[in-house]
Amino acid sequence: MGRRSTPRTTHRDQGLWAALALPGTAWLLVLFVVPFYAVIAVAFGRPRPGERAARPIWNPLRWQATAFTSVLHRVFGGALGQVFVRTFSYVVITIVLCFLIGYPVAYYAARKAKRSRGLVLLLLVLPFWISYLMRMLAWVNLLQRDGYVNRFLQWIHLLGSPRNWLTGDPITVVLGLVYGYIPFFILPLYAALERIDGRYLEAARDLGAGPGAAFWKVTWPLSRQGCLAAGVITVLPMFGDYYTNGYLSGSPKTEMIGNQITFYLQGSSQPQTGASLVLVLSALLVVLMGYYLVSTSRAARSMVAK
Amino acid sequence: MTRLRRLWRDPWGRPRWLVLITWLYLAWSIVPVVIAVQFSFNKGKSKSVWQGFSMRWYTTDPRQSVLHDPSLHSALTNSLKLAALTMLIATPLGVALAVGLARWRSRASSGAQGLMLFPLITPEIVMGVSLFLVFTSLYRTISLGFWAQLLGHVTFNISAVVIIVRGRLLAIGTQYEEAARDLGATRLQALVHVLVPNLMPAIFASVMVVFATSIDDFVISSYLSANAGDQTVPMKIYSTGRAASTPALNALASIMLVFTLVAVAAAAVVLRTLRHRGGGEGGSAALVTLST
Numbered sequence: 195m196g197r198r199s200t201p202r203t204t205h206r207d208q209g210l211w212a213a214l215a216l217p218g219t220a221w222l223l224v225l226f227v228v229p230f231y232a233v234i235a236v237a238f239g240r241p242r243p244g245e246r247a248a249r250p251i252w253n254p255l256r257w258q259a260t261a262f263t264s265v266l267h268r269v270f271g272g273a274l275g276q277v278f279v280r281t282f283s284y285v286v287i288t289i290v291l292c293f294l295i296g297y298p299v300a301y302y303a304a305r306k307a308k309r310s311r312g313l314v315l316l317l318l319v320l321p322f323w324i325s326y327l328m329r330m331l332a333w334v335n336l337l338q339r340d341g342y343v344n345r346f347l348q349w350i351h352l353l354g355s356p357r358n359w360l361t362g363d364p365i366t367v368v369l370g371l372v373y374g375y376i377p378f379f380i381l382p383l384y385a386a387l388e389r390i391d392g393r394y395l396e397a398a399r400d401l402g403a404g405p406g407a408a409f410w411k412v413t414w415p416l417s418r419q420g421c422l423a424a425g426v427i428t429v430l431p432m433f434g435d436y437y438t439n440g441y442l443s444g445s446p447k448t449e450m451i452g453n454q455i456t457f458y459l460q461g462s463s464q465p466q467t468g469a470s471l472v473l474v475l476s477a478l479l480v481v482l483m484g485y486y487l488v489s490t491s492r493a494a495r496s497m498v499a500k
Numbered sequence: 501m502t503r504l505r506r507l508w509r510d511p512w513g514r515p516r517w518l519v520l521i522t523w524l525y526l527a528w529s530i531v532p533v534v535i536a537v538q539f540s541f542n543k544g545k546s547k548s549v550w551q552g553f554s555m556r557w558y559t560t561d562p563r564q565s566v567l568h569d570p571s572l573h574s575a576l577t578n579s580l581k582l583a584a585l586t587m588l589i590a591t592p593l594g595v596a597l598a599v600g601l602a603r604w605r606s607r608a609s610s611g612a613q614g615l616m617l618f619p620l621i622t623p624e625i626v627m628g629v630s631l632f633l634v635f636t637s638l639y640r641t642i643s644l645g646f647w648a649q650l651l652g653h654v655t656f657n658i659s660a661v662v663i664i665v666r667g668r669l670l671a672i673g674t675q676y677e678e679a680a681r682d683l684g685a686t687r688l689q690a691l692v693h694v695l696v697p698n699l700m701p702a703i704f705a706s707v708m709v710v711f712a713t714s715i716d717d718f719v720i721s722s723y724l725s726a727n728a729g730d731q732t733v734p735m736k737i738y739s740t741g742r743a744a745s746t747p748a749l750n751a752l753a754s755i756m757l758v759f760t761l762v763a764v765a766a767a768a769v770v771l772r773t774l775r776h777r778g779g780g781e782g783g784s785a786a787l788v789t790l791s792t
Contacts, residue, residue, distance in 0.1 A: 217597070
């Protein structure tokens with residue numbers, strides 16, 4: 195007569211599991227949730243012009259919206275609006291380029307590469323293990339006035355004299371963003387493409403579809419969610435990026451939202467403005483995330499309906 | 501026109517241009533870094549013109565080499581210390597949280613589950629600003645600097661550990677633990693002697709991921725730094741790379757690169773042998789698991 199085998203969750207076991215989850219949860223409460231609340235408390239805090247230290251108000255009933263609303267005014271129709279538009283256009287151009295370069299590469303790695311697959315995968319993963327700023331440093335070296343890029347472009351007569359890439363050139367910033375973020379786009383897309391069951395394609399071919407029709411009617415629709423997921427993974431951190439463009443350009447002409455936030459928090463004495471911008475940025479990303487979640491759940495439902 | 505139509509009808513027909521794009525992309529993604537490493541061995545001061553091979557910027561230059569410039573090797577030790585301590589704290593916290601969340605059933609547990617996901621989708625700058633503001637206003641006892649940086653690094657790594665370990669937990673199921681309990685073990689004994697050894701590959705993978713993310717981090721370290729004394733390698737690259745820096749900076753970055761790559765390669769080998777023992781996929785799959 196053995197004991198009853200499954201499931202066997204007693205009250206005391208629940209205590210053990212709760213105790214295991216407790217330290218990590220507490221850590222996140224104290225060092226993730228409370229800090230985010232501090233951002234809100236600072237954004238709605240007491241404005242003290244000229245004072246470097248933040249003046250948070252912890253009690254929501256006593257929040258003051260003056261600083262926050264003035265930031266909103268500057269975002270919608272003011273100078274900060276320009277920065278938001280610029281950030282959006284950089285991010286959109288970058289993600290389109292990531293898609294145009296990344297999709298064929300991920301497709302090849304997942305579905306066509308046979309013998310070379312191991313090597314291709316290894317090289318695709320390699321950038322993950324190279325420090326982001328080292329990868330940017332590499333471009334700073336290449337894009338110097340007497341760097342390899344200028345010398346190559348002059349050698350093929352595309353440039354008459356060396357170009358100044360590293361001070362306020364939007365092309366350099368977008369190049370840096372694509373270079374920095376594309377590995378984060380390709381790998382999830384690779385995973386999505388690889389998961390597609392080859393039998394669907396065989397079925398499509400058996401039913402008379404040519405290779406093109408099979409791709410557009412089977413592979414592409416099945417990989418669309420993967421593209422969206424890869425896009426979201428890439429875009430979320432990019433909206434908060436300030437170092438790529440601070441490093442490769444460092445000019446106000448190419449500033450993104452992140453540069454403004456960093457400027458108000460580290461360079462000037464207006465932590466309130468910086469905190470308010472963080473809230474605006476977070477709201478924007480919540481909307482983006484919400485759109486993603488709605489579209490995935492809709493896609494899941496339509497899959498079930500079919 | 502007909503060529504376009506043919507392309508539409510059979511976009512990947514002959515994978516020749518797919519092969520071309522893929523290898524061009526791979527070359528583009530790797531070659532700049534290789535060139536940066538090459539310049540770390542430059543004889544002269546330039547980072548854009550090759551002047552011959554030397555170890556000057558690693559060891560021999562009496563003032564500016566990584567070995568002799570105190571600001572460079574303090575950045576290196578700061579980075580390594582931060583990554584090592586983060587690894588030691590974030591991994592056990594994350595593993596315990598993953599196991600707890602997988603088994604614990606209550607309303608509080610689903611709250612904790614949701615909370616755990618947020619750091620994964622929060623941009624670093626939001627986390628950096630939050631921690632900066634909280635350390636300068638509410639948690640004043642911990643001043644900005646190394647310890648604040650450490651707390652920050654642990655915070656953004658816990659969730660990654662949970663995700664990695666959770667995948668493995670789902671794959672293992674509960675039957676081994678149930679068997680151990682049928683044989684008379686207590687819950688805790690079953691946990692320590694049965695579950696933890698089974699989780700080893702995932703724990704090991706987490707350790708590597710935490711180490712690599714921590715050593716690569718710039719935003720959190722920079723927001724929580726107090727002065728030049730707590731600069732990490734990425735911060736050093738950021739603050740001096742544009743202006744008048746010497747190839748010693750490339751040497752510093754290359755040393756870091758070697759640290760990470762050796763650690764990752766070792767991890768891939770260990771994961772491979774662990775999986776072979778359990779029967780499973782090979783090394784490249786292990787690498788992909790490590791990275792995502």
